[in-house]
Amino acid sequence: MQAYIMAFVIGGLICVIGQLLMDLTPLTPAHVLVLFVVLGGILSGLGLYQPLVDMSGAGAMVPLPGFGHALVAGTIEEINKIGFWGIFSGAVKATATGITAAVFFGLLVAIVFNPKG
Secondary structure (H helix, E strand, O other): OOHHHHHHOOOOOOOHHHHHHHHHHHOOOOHHHHHHHHHHHHHHHOOOHHHHHHOOOOHHHHOOOHHHHHHHHHHHHHHHHOOOOOHHHHHHHHHHHHHHHHHHHHHHHHHHOOOOO
16 A cells, blocks of 8 residues: 555656646746656666655656656666667667557557547
8 A cells, every 4th residue: 555655646746846847937848758758867877766666666657757767777777788789779678668559559549539630
């Protein structure tokens, strides 16, 4: 039960920060998206995001900073396995499933529903 609460609290705080950035600053949703992915990557590279993931699970992995974390963590893991070439393959291997699902479901929704143009 505690894991669910922590996931809700941490994920909710990340979303609240994003909403506040959009409401109180001139940042657009696209700016906030990029900012969160980059911050997730930077915090992961510094070793600060993994403890948050360990504490809250999906609450930290599902929002946008979790994608940046996955990119960096996958790259670091692959560099440790195969060396220099891991720079190019690590991020792709770590995020391929999520990207494939997003493309597939986006296509499915585009086929099923008619846009209001």
